[in-house]
Structures are given as structure tokens and as C-alpha cells.
Amino acid sequence: MAVGLVGISALIQELQAASTAWIVGQSHxxxxxxxxxxxxxxxxxxGHAADLQQARTQLDVPLADLQARQALERQPPDTNAARAAFLRGGNARGDVNRLILSYRYGRDLAYFREASQLWRETDSPLLEIAAISNELEQRLSGGAIPAQDAARYERRLQQLDLQLQDTARGFSLALVNMSALVRMTTLVVGALSVVAIAIVAVLLARRVRIDLMEQETRFRAAFYQASVGMLKIDSGGGLMEVNQALSDLLQRPREQLVHMHLRQLLAEGELVLDGEGEIDWPRQLEAGELRFLRADGSLMWGRWSGTAVHRGKQGTSIFAIVEDVTQNHVLARQVQHHASHDVLTGLINRREIERQLELALQQVRHDGGVHALCHLNLDHFKLVNEAVGHAAGDQMLRAFAEHLKGAVREGDWVGRLGADEFAVFLAGASQEEARRVLQRVIRTLGQASIQFGDDTLKISCSVGVVEVRADTPDVNWLMGAADSACYAAKQGGRNRVHCFNEDRLALDEHRGEAERLRRVSHAIADGRMLLYAQRIATVGEPDYLHYEVLVRMRDEQGVLHGPGEFIGAVERYGMGMSLDRCVLSMLFRHLQVCPAHVARLGLCNVNVSAQSIAEPGFLTFVNDLLERNRTLAKRLCFEITETAVISNLAQAREFIDAVKARGCRIALDDFGSGLSSFAYLRQLSADLLKIDGTFVRDMQTDPxxxxxxxxxxxxxxxLQLEVIAEWVExxxxxxxxxxMxxxxxxxxAIERPQPLERITQTALHPVRHDTHGKWLGRG
Incomplete structure (x- = not known):
């Protein structure tokens, strides 16, 4: 009943707020x-143009409300258009949803129906005033209007004004009557609420009296028949009553338990005592898990919760519940082990490896010293899986793991990073010491073999080694360096050890990139990434609106940074998809609130990185955006670099086919920079080619x-593809x-990049056709 009353009160308040919003809107x-x-x-x-502009500005308010009403009367209603129109009409942003809901569902109710009809009667006069303003502008542009015509316009404007004022007064009166009806409803509901609460209070009093009589009976039955352990204790800790469930849990007879003290049931350290050696009940009764002693001396974990019951002169007694959770602790230990260990090999997994490396890094920064991290990758493991089968591959991984565990000292550890990649941590070892250890591992590994059925499998691996020192930037850099060294070992012919060696300048550069990456991450989280746009001129169509969306970053000090300062770090450290998601989300949010701009927009290009193309989750994200913003799809063009296509051809084709099916277009960016550009065109369904800017820049000096x-x-x-040249200066x-x-x-030479808001909030204008008229088609 309380929830119902609250709901009704909230609805009435919302109706009152809606009535107020309509009255305020009518005033505007x-x-x-x-x-x-x-x-x-x-x-x-x-005849001043300023007066005409002011008249049109003021007339936009009622005309915007008219458009909002027409949008809501469509089938189905266009709430987005209505919301935008109400905002143009000067209505408060917080009132717009109330206006929309109340008109959609209440325009045919009571006085609101009368108000709605009066509102519709204002359409013709408003449109006539708008027409008169256009007619006056046309006539005054040719000279002064004859006095007779001017007087006729004056009379007609006065008639329309009086007609609209009469209608507005009727509209306002209907809203006032509607507000009065809401107030009367509020009074009636309030009176009914008081009566209902009084009735409930009487019924509740009768029910309490009956419940008190039955409570003791229910308690006794629940206490002795409960499936969890229950006990009643006096203030000194002596057991007064216990149920059979507790007797079973502790494997002691009930008769024995009622003569025991609580300290005899708990393991050492579980009983909380105060300064005088008495049980500190406020702390002891805090919910938690305690260790209980069974009759055979074994431990039982019990979830304990209790409460103190004050019984007047009889003192205080304690009522507690004990639930056996021993099995939960066993499972928790198993889950904890699985969360940090690889199921196949039993080694620690990547998550635990990163944690251990973080601890090692903290230790060397605090105490000094050096350790070695080794990244091992099995050679030709994929061939084993494909030729012999995954079961053989699994056996090879287990054998390799055992070999590594047997090769390290106490204090070292071995972990599996994933697939055929492993990590070995050699505590207190320098790079050269680690090299010698791993070379020995490789030699002994070459002498071993695995028999799988009729097949004999040989194991070899490539190893990258990096030192863990106090000046190491972080764990991500450390693992990246080890992986880089391992890759170099593979490139050098496999089955060898390669040490990561960079000079101080390169290390500082890595640190700088890590710092830039941190700034980008924080800028995305804090909403400090900004969208810019650069116009693309279309030859022969100077009025065609086409631009590419670019990204800028504002740092914490307010300084604006171009993409050249952070894109390299973003792409090298795998953050491209996060940035692409951020840019697309910002772009869609911005265009959603600029319907007039979208209506005249020809094409909007937005870049997609190679990392995003290779990630199936990014395509799902894009599909979701396009599904919720279908009108934008036809005006969107995704730019994919040639390198992204070449390195991820299958994923690139899947992405291109998916977005083109929704109406988007595809541009191949930096076209011509690779040797395979022309060949890949046969496999891709592109719409635009963007010539690599280096060719455009050098074409006047380089044949x-x-x-x-x-x-x-x-x-x-x-191929009937639109060709666009970049870097035209x-x-x-x-x-x-x-x-050409x-x-x-x-x-x-066409236009410098500018904030996206400047393009979307200004009127469409040709791209500098005054100076470029000849080559744009205006000459």
C-alpha cells in the first residue's frame, strides 16, 4: 500500500510539474x-533588417513548438524531433520529457483536449505571420511599400495578433483548469490515503496481538527443527540450549554440549576477550566465520551470527546460529588456485605472472639488485598441432613445463603466458647469467624427445631475456621487452637466446611513450579528447559537404596536442581500439544533436586502426552504434589504412562487408604506400581511394x-572509385x-582542421570557391 501511495503521489507530482511546464511554455x-x-x-x-531578424527569431519559438506537436502527432511519433523542437522553443531541458509524455498520452483527456484543440487553431495565424514576414522582406528589398499597402499589412498583423492572443488566453485557461483538476485529485487521494492508513493500523494492531501469542510456539519449533546449528548462551559464555543440528555438526551429544563453555567449542584465538578476561560480546557477535572444534579434534569452519537478547531482571542471553561452511573454504582455495594457475600445465598464469613481476619490481626499487625475466616460445608448435593433433601439442606443453620447473632454482619461478609462450623468472640473476642458464636449458631440451603414438616429437624454443632493474618503467614495458627479445631470437633462426639491450636514450623513449599512453588513457576517461574536422573539396561540387574527423587531446594543463604526439604510442601499445571507440562514440553523440547538419552532410570520414579491424568485439560495437543511429550510416565513411588491410585481410573483409551492408562507405587510406596496394583492390569492396600524402607532396619534384x-x-x-588526394598544400x-x-x-590549401562544432553549427558554405573556382567547377 505504501509503495502504491508513493507511486500515485509521484504521478500526481509529475502531472503538476507537467501542468506547470505547459503554462511556462505557453508564456514563452x-x-x-x-x-x-x-x-x-x-x-x-x-525597413531595418535587424527588426525583421528579431521578428523571425521570436517567431521561431512558437513555430518550434508547432513542429514539436506535429512530430508527436505522427504515426509513429518522432520523439527525437519533438525533443529538439521543444528545446528550440525555449522550454527548459528538464521539462521536455514531461511535455512529450503528457501530450502523447494525455492530449485527449479532460481540459487538455480543449487546450490541444486551441493550440492547433494557432497554426494558420502563425504560418500567415511567417509568410507576411517573407512578403515584407521581398517588397521592401525593392523599395518602400505604398502607404495603403502598409496600412493593410498593419491591420492584418493586428488582427492576427488579437486572434492569437484570444486563443492563447483560452489555452492558458484550459491549462489552469487542468491544474486545478490535478490539485483536487491530490486532495482526494490524500484523504483516501489517511483513511486507508487508519484501517491498516487497526488491522495491524489485531494481527500483532495474535502474532505475539504464536511467536513463542514458532520459535521453539524453529529452534529444535532447524537444519543449521543454533545455541543459546548466557552472558558468561555457558551454553544453555543447543539444537540437534549443532550436535551433529560438532559430533557431540546435546547433553554434553549444554554443560560446556563456548571457549571449549572454539579454536584458539577465536574467542574475543576484553581487558578483564571476559567475553567482549559486541565484538564476538559480529557476523563472520569461526573455527569450531569437533569431538575428534578436527576443525570445522562455521559461519557465525548472533544477537544479544535483554530479558530484564533475568539478565542478557545470547542467541547464535552456526552454519557449516567448511566445504566453501575448500572450494575457495581451489578457485583461488585456478585463478592464478594454468589448468593444463599447473604453472602460474599470466595474471599471477604480472603480479609476481610487480612485486619483484617493487623489491628492486626498494632494495636494489637485479633479476632476469625470460620469455620462452616453443618453435614450430603450430605445426605440431596441425600435423599430429592438439593432444600431442598438450603433451608437449606439459613436458616442456616440467622441463622448465626442473631447471630453475628455489626462489625462481616458471609460468605460462598462454598458448606456447612461457615465462621464467631468475631471482638475483643478471642478463648474462640468465643467458648461460637458458642456453643450458636449450641444450638439454634438444637431447630430449616426446613419444606420442608412432610420432617422436622434438622440442626447441626461442628465448628472450630482459633484466628487472630499479629503472625499469613498469611491468607492461618489462613483458613487452622480453617478448621483443624473444621475437628477435626467432628472427635470428630460432632455438637460441637473445638478450634485450637498449641504450639509455631508447629506455627514456620507452618511458616517454608509457607516459604519453597514460595521458591518453586519462584523457579518454576524463572526456578530454576533442574532435576536429578537415574539409575535403569535391571537384565540380563546391557545395558538397565532405570532411574527415580528426582527434586532438587536451592535457590536464589545458594544452592541446595533435595526433602526431600520441598516436604512435597508442598504436604500438595496443590502445588503438579504445581510442577508436572513444572517437566513434563522441562523433555519434555529436551528430545526434545536429539533425540540420546531418541533413545537409554529404559524407563524414572517420579512421579505424588495424587493431580495431582485427578485434571482432569492435565490429559488434560499430554494428550496435549503426543499429541505434540508422540515419547516420549513409553519411559515414570508414577510412582503413592499407597496412591494416594487408596485415588483417580476412578481418578487414569481414568488417568492410558488415558496415557496407548497413549503408556505410569504405575508403582505403594511404593508398600506394605498400607494394601490394593494387593487388588487394581485387579482394576488397572499397568506394574511395585516398592517395598517400607523400606522393602528393613530392609529385612536383619527383617524377x-x-x-x-x-x-x-x-x-x-x-574501377569507378572516387580518388582523394591528401596533403594538398x-x-x-x-x-x-x-x-590528372x-x-x-x-x-x-583547401582548409585547415577546425573543431567539429564549428562545422556543425555554421551554415553550409562552398569551399573557398572564390579562389579555387576554376578547379572546383565554378569558373
Whole structure:
């Protein structure tokens, strides 16, 4: 009943708030309408454009409300359009949802129906005023209006103003009547609530009397028949009563238990005593798990909870419940072991390896010294899986793990990073010492073999070694360095050890990259990534709005950083997908609130990194965005670099096919930078080619670059692909590119990057056609 009353009260308050919102909105509407008519009167007298602009600005308020109502009367209602229109109409952002809901579901109720009808009657006069403003502008642009016509306009505007004011007063009166009806409903509901609460209080009093009589009976039955252990203790700790369940848990007869003290049931250290040696009941009764002693001396973990019951002159007694959770502790230890160990080999897993490395790093920073981390990778393991089977591969991994465990000293550890990658930590060992140990491991490994059925499997591995020193940046860098050294060992011919050696300058560079990566991560989390955009001019269509979205970062001191300062670190350390998710989310949020801009937008290019292309979860993220914003799909073009395509061809094709199915377009960025560019076009369904900017930059001085640009332009024409040139920085370059058949131009010669808000909030304008008219098609 309480929940119901609260719900009704909340609904009534919401209705009252909605009524207030409508009254406030009507006030904005009426004031703006009157000011619009007054401004048109002044414009008719003075002919000043400022008066006309003011009239239109004021007229936008009631017209926006009209658009909002029409959006809500569509089937189905367009709530997004209505919300945007209500905001343009000067309504408070917090009231917009109330206006939408109340109009959708209440416009045909009581006085609201009358108000809705009166609102509709204002449409024709408002539209006529708007038409008069356009007509006056046209006539005054040709000279002064004859006095007779001016008087006619004055009379008509006055008539429309009076008509709208009468209708507005009727609308306001209907809203006031609706508000009065809500207040009356509130009073009635309040009175009914008081009566209902009084009835409930009487019934509750009767029920309490009956419950008190039955309580003791239920308690006794529950105490002795419960499946968990229960006991009653006096204030000194002596057991007064116990049930059979506790007797079974502790494997002691009930008759024995009632003559025992609590300290005899608990393991040493579990009984909490105060300064006088008495039981400290407030602390002892805190819920937790205690160790109990069974009759045979074994331990039982029991979940303990108790409460003190004050019985007046009879003193205080303690009622407690004990539940056997011994099995939970066994399972917890197993889960903890599995969380930190690899199931197949029994070695610690990557998570535990990183934890152990963090501890080792803290130790060397505090105490000094040096350790060695070794990254081991089995050679040709994939071939074993494919040729002999995964069972053989698993046997090889287990044998290799056992071999490593037998080769290290006490204090060292071995872990499995995943797949065929392992880590060995040699405490107190320098790089050279670790090299000697691992070379010995490799030699002994070469003498061993594994028999699997009729197949004899030989094991070899490549090893990378890096020192753990006080100046090591962090665990991520440490593991990356070990992995890099292992890769170098594989590149050097496999079955060998390679030590990671970098000079101090390179180490400082790694630290700098780690710091840049940290700043990017914090900027994403704090919302300090900014979107910029650079126009792309379309030859022959100077009014076509096409731009590429770029990203900037504002640091904690407010300084703006270009992508060249952080993109390299982002891509090297696997953070590309996080940045791509951030950029796409910001772009979609921004365009959602700019419907007028989206309506005139031709194409918006946004970059996608190779890391995102290779991750299936990113495609799911993009599909979800496009599903929730279907109108944006046709105006979106994903730019994929050629290197991303070449390194992840299958994933790239899957991504391209998926987004094109939703209406998006695909541009191959930096086209021509790789040797396989032309060959990969046959396997990809691209729409645009963006010529690598280095060719455009050098084409006036380098014949090869000029020929490459000309060939790509010709290829685009042949395959009916739009070709765009980047890094266009001079008029001469632009003219030459157009001559070669390039359809799109992007660079400082066209327009410098600017905040995305500046493009989306300004009117559409041609791309500098005054100076570029010849090559844009305006000459």
C-alpha cells in the first residue's frame, strides 16, 4: 500500500510539474508571438533588417513548438524531433520529457483536449505571420511599400495578433483548469490515503496481538527443527540450549554440549576477550566465520551470527546460529588456485605472472639488485598441432613445463603466458647469467624427445631475456621487452637466446611513450579528447559537404596536442581500439544533436586502426552504434589504412562487408604506400581511394611520385572509385591533381582542421570557391 501511495503521489507530482511546464511554455510562446508581431510593425515602418531578424527569431519559438506537436502527432511519433523542437522553443531541458509524455498520452483527456484543440487553431495565424514576414522582406528589398499597402499589412498583423492572443488566453485557461483538476485529485487521494492508513493500523494492531501469542510456539519449533546449528548462551559464555543440528555438526551429544563453555567449542584465538578476561560480546557477535572444534579434534569452519537478547531482571542471553561452511573454504582455495594457475600445465598464469613481476619490481626499487625475466616460445608448435593433433601439442606443453620447473632454482619461478609462450623468472640473476642458464636449458631440451603414438616429437624454443632493474618503467614495458627479445631470437633462426639491450636514450623513449599512453588513457576517461574536422573539396561540387574527423587531446594543463604526439604510442601499445571507440562514440553523440547538419552532410570520414579491424568485439560495437543511429550510416565513411588491410585481410573483409551492408562507405587510406596496394583492390569492396600524402607532396619534384598519383587516379576512374588526394598544400598542386582526374582534395590549401562544432553549427558554405573556382567547377 505504501509503495502504491508513493507511486500515485509521484504521478500526481509529475502531472503538476507537467501542468506547470505547459503554462511556462505557453508564456514563452505568447510573449515571443507578440514580440514577433511588434518587430514586424517596426520593420514595416523602418525597413531595418535587424527588426525583421528579431521578428523571425521570436517567431521561431512558437513555430518550434508547432513542429514539436506535429512530430508527436505522427504515426509513429518522432520523439527525437519533438525533443529538439521543444528545446528550440525555449522550454527548459528538464521539462521536455514531461511535455512529450503528457501530450502523447494525455492530449485527449479532460481540459487538455480543449487546450490541444486551441493550440492547433494557432497554426494558420502563425504560418500567415511567417509568410507576411517573407512578403515584407521581398517588397521592401525593392523599395518602400505604398502607404495603403502598409496600412493593410498593419491591420492584418493586428488582427492576427488579437486572434492569437484570444486563443492563447483560452489555452492558458484550459491549462489552469487542468491544474486545478490535478490539485483536487491530490486532495482526494490524500484523504483516501489517511483513511486507508487508519484501517491498516487497526488491522495491524489485531494481527500483532495474535502474532505475539504464536511467536513463542514458532520459535521453539524453529529452534529444535532447524537444519543449521543454533545455541543459546548466557552472558558468561555457558551454553544453555543447543539444537540437534549443532550436535551433529560438532559430533557431540546435546547433553554434553549444554554443560560446556563456548571457549571449549572454539579454536584458539577465536574467542574475543576484553581487558578483564571476559567475553567482549559486541565484538564476538559480529557476523563472520569461526573455527569450531569437533569431538575428534578436527576443525570445522562455521559461519557465525548472533544477537544479544535483554530479558530484564533475568539478565542478557545470547542467541547464535552456526552454519557449516567448511566445504566453501575448500572450494575457495581451489578457485583461488585456478585463478592464478594454468589448468593444463599447473604453472602460474599470466595474471599471477604480472603480479609476481610487480612485486619483484617493487623489491628492486626498494632494495636494489637485479633479476632476469625470460620469455620462452616453443618453435614450430603450430605445426605440431596441425600435423599430429592438439593432444600431442598438450603433451608437449606439459613436458616442456616440467622441463622448465626442473631447471630453475628455489626462489625462481616458471609460468605460462598462454598458448606456447612461457615465462621464467631468475631471482638475483643478471642478463648474462640468465643467458648461460637458458642456453643450458636449450641444450638439454634438444637431447630430449616426446613419444606420442608412432610420432617422436622434438622440442626447441626461442628465448628472450630482459633484466628487472630499479629503472625499469613498469611491468607492461618489462613483458613487452622480453617478448621483443624473444621475437628477435626467432628472427635470428630460432632455438637460441637473445638478450634485450637498449641504450639509455631508447629506455627514456620507452618511458616517454608509457607516459604519453597514460595521458591518453586519462584523457579518454576524463572526456578530454576533442574532435576536429578537415574539409575535403569535391571537384565540380563546391557545395558538397565532405570532411574527415580528426582527434586532438587536451592535457590536464589545458594544452592541446595533435595526433602526431600520441598516436604512435597508442598504436604500438595496443590502445588503438579504445581510442577508436572513444572517437566513434563522441562523433555519434555529436551528430545526434545536429539533425540540420546531418541533413545537409554529404559524407563524414572517420579512421579505424588495424587493431580495431582485427578485434571482432569492435565490429559488434560499430554494428550496435549503426543499429541505434540508422540515419547516420549513409553519411559515414570508414577510412582503413592499407597496412591494416594487408596485415588483417580476412578481418578487414569481414568488417568492410558488415558496415557496407548497413549503408556505410569504405575508403582505403594511404593508398600506394605498400607494394601490394593494387593487388588487394581485387579482394576488397572499397568506394574511395585516398592517395598517400607523400606522393602528393613530392609529385612536383619527383617524377615517380607524379606518375604514381596519375596511375592511382586512372585506376580509380577505371574501377569507378572516387580518388582523394591528401596533403594538398598549394594552388599548383591542386590544379595538377584536378588535371590528372583526382575528384577529391584535402589539405591546408583547401582548409585547415577546425573543431567539429564549428562545422556543425555554421551554415553550409562552398569551399573557398572564390579562389579555387576554376578547379572546383565554378569558373
Amino acid at each position: 510562446w505568447s510573449r515571443a508571438q507578440q514580440q514577433a508581431v511588434a518587430s514586424l510593425h517596426r520593420y514595416l515602418e523602418s 615517380v611520385s607524379r606518375a604514381t598519383v596519375r596511375a592511382i587516379a586512372a585506376l580509380g576512374r577505371e 598549394t594552388e599548383e598542386q591542386a590544379a595538377q591533381l584536378v588535371e 582526374g583526382v575528384q577529391g582534395l584535402q589539405g591546408y
